[in-house]
Amino acid sequence: MNLHILNKTPQYTDLLQRMLNASSVGDLIILIEDGVYHGLDAHFPRLEAHSKELKVFALENDIAARGLNDKMSISIDIVSYQQFVQLSAKADKTVSWF
Amino acid sequence: MSDQKSVLVVNQKAPYGSSLAREALDVVLTCSIFDLPVTLLFTGDSIFQLIKGQSGSEVGQKSLDSMLSALPMYDVENIYVTSDDLAKHGLTPDDLVLPVKSIPSEQIAGLIKQHSTVLTF
Secondary structure: EEEEEOOOOOOOHHHHHHHHOOOOOEEEEEEEEEHHHEHHHHHHHHHOOOOOOOOOEEEEEHHHHOOOOOOEOOEEEOOOHHHHHHHHHHEEEEEEOO | OOOOOOOEEEEOOOOOOOOOOHHHHHHHHHHHOOHHHHHHHHOOHHHHHHHHOOOOHOOOOOOOHHHOOHHHHOOOOOOOEEHHHHHOOOOOHHHEEOOOOEOOEEEEHHHHHHEEEEEEO
């Protein structure tokens, strides 16, 4: 199980596509920094458009900083930095997409 | 073309991920202090800069929305967003920290014609 880290906005469509193509069934995705904007209801469908059972997480500090606390899709698990560390530790590999 | 100088600042980037939002704001405030007419356009990801309820301290920065909300105090009131981008992000003017004029992206060229200098961030 790999953890994919995405830190760019939905504007970067090729990057999102490359990350989804590179994922395997059961991988995890965490949205950090500007990547949290993928969690907006208007953008999340594009991130969900795969059939690989990818669970999506997002970092709470980056969400709060950007004023998105009440705007994130309910399908996303919002996590603390500590939980981010635990996810990275549990994963076989972490793959960063920037 | 008249000799009156005016600046159009075009924002394109989301806040906090880069320093561009702050740098653009510094330029806008500088224009205002020197009585140089300045217009601000938020297009693409930069519309995220206007979302209210930010808390920059969560990432060790100042909250950009509170800084932007001070613009009218500097007589900067020509603030535009592109309506198609606002819709693309699923946002409405109620989500924003400032009153803005909403224009379709097709009108950006016209806005550029109205200013003597364009700075993009």
